[in-house]
Amino acid sequence: MNLKNQKILVTGSDGFIGSHLTEELIRQGCDVRAFVQYNSFNSWGWLDHSEPEIRRNLDVFAGDIRDPHGVKQAMKGCDVVFHLAALIAIPYSYHSPDTYVDTNVKGTLNVVQAARELEIYKVVHTSTSEVYGTAQFVPITEDHPLQGQSPYSASKIGADQIALSFNRSFETPVAVIRPFNTYGPRQSARAIIPTVITQIASGRKKLKLGALHPTRDFNYIQDTVNGFIAVAESDRSIGEVINIGSNYEVSIGETVQMISEVMGVQIEIETEEIRLRPEKSEVERLWADNSKAKLLLGWEPVYAGRDGFRRGLEETVKWFTNPDNLNRYKADFYNI
Template sequence: MKSEILKKSSMTESLTGQQVLVTGADGFIGSHLVEQLVASGARVRALVYYNSWNQIGWLNDISTEVLQSIEVIQGDIRDAERVNGAVTGCEYVFHLSSLIAIPYSYVAARSYVDTNITGALNVLQSCRSSDSLTRLVHVSTSEVYGSAQRVPIDEDHPLVGQSPYSASKIGADKMAESFYLSFELPVVTARPFNTYGPRQTARAVIPTIASQLLSGCSELKLGALTPTRDFNFATDTAAGMIALALCKQAEGEVVNIGSGREWSIEETAKILMEVTGREVPILCDEDRIRPEKSEVNRLLADNTKIQKLTDWKSQVSFQSGLAATSDWIRQNLRYFNVERYTI
């Protein structure tokens, strides 16, 4: 967004003692982010999706010590007043709350507009009216790039709405851009590539593969095998978000968070077979195939900008991350129904 040459920040910011809001804290990435923020000394307010069972999602999976140290509030990202109350008094805001499953967006597009675009607008409006905000990290997705037109994919790559999900995230990203350009809101758009790790559900490919293998399947049901993805372990993604939150030079920028390496779905499945010690034939399941023009065939991050702006770099190797993810899934197979395709 900005034209000046980017440089690493010469001022050191710290989250120690700062009031921080995480929307979508009950989700997969959000719960890992909460853990890292607490470890950094932040005072964390976690916005979770309201439900009558008083469930707090994957925050139940974090340690009791960490959970007791945070403020959990229930709400709905579509509720402007509730969001405004959550933002009030916070120095840093991380906006992760979104609907993310691509197949479900094919049948429920309006809910993606309501949650992903209107939800982002609520956060942006609340941050604009805040008298305590230092910086907002708006979380995007690499899906907004569509299939790579050039690799590696830098932040100037064209945006392509190849699914209602990606279109809704493009809309949200552009709202964030407009609030920076129109109102000088201190917002950075973090654009993570494919994140994986403990607590991810079977709507994503790595848990889909690992849960089937660990459940003793005789064949592995998958969709397309040739698409490639730049996979990043959840703790690396969360660390990238924190690095950008602490970087004033990132304000007004879109910044990729990715390893700069890619693996095909077939390669990923074969590594997981080695990790789990189970080798089975792969069956192409037509129900798991995206519409032809909607499939994103290649995602590979250019991470030059985040490395220029911050000291961030990925720390967890793909093989180590897959092993850790498989261990977690093995201990939590009750969350996975391998007989049913999760959209």
């Protein structure tokens, strides 16, 4: 399917991944409707900082993914829906789990129910590697058991199953993309890579961090965006769950050290209790098997392996250390 000929809705288009995806779709000549969260400031999130040419080509719909009527209205006239709107902060899910059910599970239900009624051609639903929990085997394939080790991951498991159930029950054309840890410009400082970069860029030599031993499979934002587009374009993705990962495992501690090398500074690390997950909630190991994405989609990461990871970090550091960008972050505060 050629997306250039389709009317596309992106929910969560005001966020980190959603804004990059929205911009790329517009650059490729797509007709994009951006679903942003309604707010009294009339803010479009990160899309406020897009190039003027991007903003001129945006069809913006301000609403709330929890409202089925607004969701259906936003989806009218669309052929393809990228569903990214979600609450994603794991620490905040310990604090306010109810809102994660409303946003992630019920929000997804609103999307697939409207897709069924409106006969949408394709829905790409966004999952997360957190649904796997600590790896029981590596690399992690799509057949790995699902483990809700936080309210966030449990809500995403529920959302994934709602989306897939509509494909199985009603043949709603749903595909599930499961990105591993995406990083890059605009990411929230809740995440480890922006946390480290913003603290160093703000002049700190002693960093406040959480656990350093867990491992992750980091993906640069452009690889993740390319994965979304590949899932949408492939007819073979319908009814499937597809990992988008680099197939490269690295510890948080090694990641911090690599960032300090890229930024040319010597650092010390101070473990801050508030940044630690409860023991049984910590996901100790993530490492993606991306062979299904290669087979079904022809997708491969450009920023692969250690060298690719370092290149991605260099680009991320360059963006965050621009004073105009750094000033948008509060490096002195821990944001749950």
